[in-house]
Amino acid sequence: MRFDVVTLFPDMFSVVRDLGVTGRAHGQGRWNLQAWNPRDYTHDAHRTVDDRPYGGGPGMVMMAAPLAAAVQAAQARRVADAMSPAPVILLSPTGRRFDQARAHAMATSAGAVLICGRYEGIDQRFIDRYVDEELSLGDFVLSGGELAALAIVDATVRLLPGVLNDDESAVQDSFNPALSGLLDSPHYTRPEVYDDVAVPAPLLSGHHANIARWRREQSLRLTAERRPDLIARARERGWLTAEDERFLRTLDKPA
Numbered sequence: 001m002r003f004d005v006v007t008l009f010p011d012m013f014s015v016v017r018d019l020g021v022t023g024r025a026h027g028q029g030r031w032n033l034q035a036w037n038p039r040d041y042t043h044d045a046h047r048t049v050d051d052r053p054y055g056g057g058p059g060m061v062m063m064a065a066p067l068a069a070a071v072q073a074a075q076a077r078r079v080a081d082a083m084s085p086a087p088v089i090l091l092s093p094t095g096r097r098f099d100q101a102r103a104h105a106m107a108t109s110a111g112a113v114l115i116c117g118r119y120e121g122i123d124q125r126f127i128d129r130y131v132d133e134e135l136s137l138g139d140f141v142l143s144g145g146e147l148a149a150l151a152i153v154d155a156t157v158r159l160l161p162g163v164l165n166d167d168e169s170a171v172q173d174s175f176n177p178a179l180s181g182l183l184d185s186p187h188y189t190r191p192e193v194y195d196d197v198a199v200p201a202p203l204l205s206g207h208h209a210n211i212a213r214w215r216r217e218q219s220l221r222l223t224a225e226r227r228p229d230l231i232a233r234a235r236e237r238g239w240l241t242a243e244d245e246r247f248l249r250t251l252d253k254p255a
């Protein structure tokens, strides 16, 4: 898998390329990240990538031509490296919300060309001509697409086979179908008593079925409290057992 990232701030990507589990996997050649700076595709002394908006208004707009040249260079390199051209994804607050299901889909693909906007945004003619999909990180506005691209790369790469060790496994994570798409249960580690608070007894019992049931009930409780929409989805998909439903009915506000 390869991510080609079009960005004015290539150094920001050392976070996923050099650190943590994604950095380790990058070092092992399990995935690759290549940054493309639109400034390298300008033809003036100032290496200009932005200009004032037509129609007036505050801020600057990223020009189409340097972005287009960077995307073309990225796609040409992919072809030269015997990879198929990848979908071009623009990070944008106006895009579809990125989620775990999208991360799973991305993890089974050959990667993407990610476009990081800056300033007020990007000339629409570039978007219409080159962009296949727009993805948003959420209903808030960042200063640039880099943090959104980093989040998407991180969420995707940790799902690739062999990237996480068994004890870091994504299977137990929130939203995973293996957890019926529910929120994860709370975690505890040593000491057994911290600040006068003991670890919940079932976790110390050594009884695997009781531990699994306790975790399941904590997941159900937390999800019912914070994300009833995920309970409804799990129910709709037939992911809840009769025992789950009995437990949900015991809660103060059954979902």
Ligand SMILES: C[S@@+](CC[C@H](N)C(=O)[O-])C[C@H]1O[C@@H](n2cnc3c(N)ncnc32)[C@H](O)[C@@H]1O
Residues within 6 Å of the ligand: 090, 091, 092, 093, 094, 115, 116, 117, 118, 119, 120, 121, 122, 135, 136, 137, 138, 139, 140, 141, 142, 143, 144, 145, 146, 148
């Ligand atoms: C300051 S923002 C521009 C926001 C734009 N004027 C708007 O209101 O939709 C600059 C860049 O940050 C990125 N960005 C900002 N918020 C984002 C979000 N929630 N998800 C993904 N990318 C975002 C986009 O690439 C955007 O072009």
